[in-house]
Amino acid sequence: MSYNINMNSIEVTAKHTAYMKLYRASHPEYVEKSLKRGKVYQATHQEKIRSRHKEYRLAHKEEIKAQRSAHMKWLRSEHPEIVKAREIKSRYGLTKVEFNYLLSKQGGVCAVCKKPNWNGRGPMVDHDHKSGKVRGLLCVKCNVAIGMVDDDAKIARDLANYLATWTEE
DSSP: OOOOSSSOHHHHHHHHHHHEEEEEHHOHHOOOOOOOOOHHHHSHHHHHHHHHHHHHHHHTTHHHHHHHHHHHHHHHHHHHHHHHHHHHHHHHHHHHHHHHHHHHHHHOOOOTTTTOOOTTTTTTEEEEEEEEEEEEEEEEEEEEEHTTTOOOOHHHHHHHHHHHHHHOO
16 A cells, blocks of 8 residues: 555545555454464563553543543533443442342332332432442432431331321321
8 A cells, every 4th residue: 555645644544544444354364463462462561561551640640630530521411320320330239230120129119118209319229338238229318217317227116106106197
């Protein structure tokens, strides 16, 4: 492939990229050989590669931070469901499939009040603060109520009994 000396670098890069894409498609042995060469280099130069990456991260710390921040801002605005799924997976170990299974198992309602009212925030994951085990999905109000009694069943029962004695029928 020959290049016109007067072409700008973008055109040259685009032409070369297109050429290499076609070449790789028609020469699988080239792709295999390149991959093997790359794997051998990585295996024999791990420390050098790590060092280079670390140097780059240190030299471009603020730039990387700004890029991550911009990406997360975009992700939160354009795909809040992805951010929520990642947060739930990170905090509680629940995948999106497990979360949806738990929600369907509860009939799409809060595990405590049995209402489908999620107060605009969606189901909250209720978990035991000592063991970390997920107990169910709650609406915001029920989740706050459990938190206010410090996850203590005795206090919750006493509170329910107190309310029952003052409730007019």
